[in-house]
Amino acid sequence: MQQTTTTPAAQAAKPKAPVPPPEFQEGAIARMDAAGLISILRNAASTEFQKAKACMRLGELAPKEAVPALAALLGDEKMNTYARYGLEPIADPAADEALRAALPKLKGNLLIGVINSINKRRDAKALPALTKLMQGADGEVARAAAAAIGSIGTAEAAKTLQAALPKSAGPMKMAVADAALVCAERMLAEGRREQGLALYAFLSGPEVPAAARHAAMTGIIREETSVSRPR
Incomplete structure (x- = not known):
């Protein structure tokens, strides 16, 4: 049986795995502290992907100071779930206050989501x-x-x-x-x-x-x- 070898030219022609653009690279976000993550949520130029990843990371860190920035996203149809993911693990009563304050402002699935978070807490x-x-x-x-x-x-x-x-x-x-x-x-x-x-x-x-x-x-x-x- 003949063995085939790959020539340098063929190796050079082999396509490389695509590198996602910076706004879709989550590694840097995963290494950020709470202040950096909160700044992503407050930055109007941040993408939905960046905000979602920041919310998820804040859910792991559970800092009290993140409550206002997370609460501000509860009325966003695309970010509501991620914001609640960030709020639910925060032990401080401020998270409960934020969820209660959102109840009269929301309807439909957004409201149900907040109720479910209150259920968990x-x-x-x-x-x-x-x-x-x-x-x-x-x-x-x-x-x-x-x-x-x-x-x-x-x-x-x-x-x-x-x-x-x-x-x-x-x-x-x-x-x-x-x-x-x-x-x-x-x-x-x-x-x-x-x-x-x-x-x-x-x-x-x-x-x-x-x-x-x-x-x-x-x-x-x-x-x-x-x-x-x-x-």
């Missing part, structure tokens, strides 16, 4: 605004708000869901019931056993959708038969 101070959204005419927004209330998992959140359930119908009723199940599980996980069981008992009522009712009954049986239950 379990911001109890957002409960009044979420309750109002849960009672609104936009079904998708209302269901997202109910889910966020369930994740908050406080006694006040449980009362809010209990009050909403009899007034709900169709998919919204199931969403509220599911949120209440999450709330009960949160209470049990955090050692608030009596509150969790009381919410499960409420969800065992005949007015609750069958799937949620069965889940609540299963939860009660699990807790009451657990070897670790209080005696």
Whole structure:
């Protein structure tokens, strides 16, 4: 079998891998500190790619000082998801304040995205605004708000869901019931056993959708038969 060799001329003619233009090179952004990343977000000349990568890197660094620059992008259809990615890991309450402040300014998917971020952060101070959204005419927004209330998992959140359930119908009723199940599980996980069981008992009522009712009954049986239950 004959072996073929590549001549220097052929090697020279071989095309090189394309090098992306500077505005699409993420290596430099990945090495920036918080101040540099924030400057990208505030620079009107920055590309969407640069801003997206800066938001993602800020999500890793989670600096408090990035909150205003990230919050300013929540109303941007293309940057909303990236801005929330940057805000969600920031432990400072300023991130919660920014998300709450955005609620009355947004609609549709942008609003749902912010509600989902509040869901992840379990911001109890957002409960009044979420309750109002849960009672609104936009079904998708209302269901997202109910889910966020369930994740908050406080006694006040449980009362809010209990009050909403009899007034709900169709998919919204199931969403509220599911949120209440999450709330009960949160209470049990955090050692608030009596509150969790009381919410499960409420969800065992005949007015609750069958799937949620069965889940609540299963939860009660699990807790009451657990070897670790209080005696």
